[in-house]
Each structure stands twice: as structure tokens, then as C-alpha cells.
Amino acid sequence: MKKEIVQDERVLSQKRKIGNDAFQIIFLGLFLSIFVQSYIFNADFSQYAVEVILLIVGALYVIVRNITVGNNIFESNNVNQRFVIINSIICGIIVVIINTTLNYIKFKDLFKNEMGDMLIASLITFLCATASTFVVLQGLYFINKKKQMKIDSKLDDEEEK
DSSP: OOOOOOOOHHHHHHHHHHHHHHHHHHHHHHHHHHHIIIIISOOOHHHHHHHHHHHHHHHHHHHHHHHHHTOOSSOSTTOOHHHHHHHHHHHHHHHHHHHHHHHHHHTHHHHHHOHHHHHHHHHHHHHHHHHHHHHHHHHHHHHHHHHHHHHHHHHHHHHHO
């Protein structure tokens, strides 16, 4: 006979919180490593490809796992299309600010004479970043909403029995 150790819920919760914090630190470290290698050290993509893959796989795992177990990834009931659009625009603005600043630092001489080119490049970057963020967030919103409706339907069916 095996003796099972009963763990206190408080202790189990703290262990999960510590694991979650560790994951967030590693996730942030991967992001910063990619950013530094890419923009500051001008490294080839092959030098930080592993970090990019780990970052993408980690993010996908967290999202997919939360959706499959039924956790609402948009924790508020107030999340709607407006939320998706606003966050897409904010992400586009952040990407443009970072990209334009780093490109200006890198290609200062080119941009002094051709300010119009920099504005066009920034506009294209904004549109691409906003559109791609919108597609991803809209997909997550749709999948999450569908899963939550399925859970609600299942709970309603169980209540009727």
C-alpha cells in the first residue's frame, strides 16, 4: 500500500504561484534576449532562433492549455470586439515606436534626408503590426468565446437534469 501525502491547499497554491513567477521571469528573459541580440548586437537570426522558437512555443502552450481546460483567457465579461481593436492599435503603435527608433539609430544618415521614407515605412509597419495583431487576437477571441459557450451550454444541460 502506498501512503499518499495530503498537501495543504495553501501550500499547493503557493507552489503554483512560485512556478508561475519562474515561468514569467524566463519568458521575459527570452524576450529581452531576443530584443538585445536582434537590435543591439545586430546578430543574425540563426543566433537567437532557439529563443524565438521557445518564446513562441511557450506562449502557444499557455494559450492552448488554458483554452482546452476551459479557462477564460479574456477574464472579463466586458471583452468584446472593441477590446480586440483597441489592443491591436496599441500593439501597432508600440511596434512602430520601437522599430522607428531603432531604425533611426541604425540608419541615421539615410533618414536625415528622406523623412518621407521614414514616415511611409512607419505607416506600413503600423498597418502590418496592427493587422497581424488583430488577426491573432480575433482568432483567440473567437475560439475562447466558442469554448466558453460550450461550457455554459454543458452547465445549463446539467442544471436541467
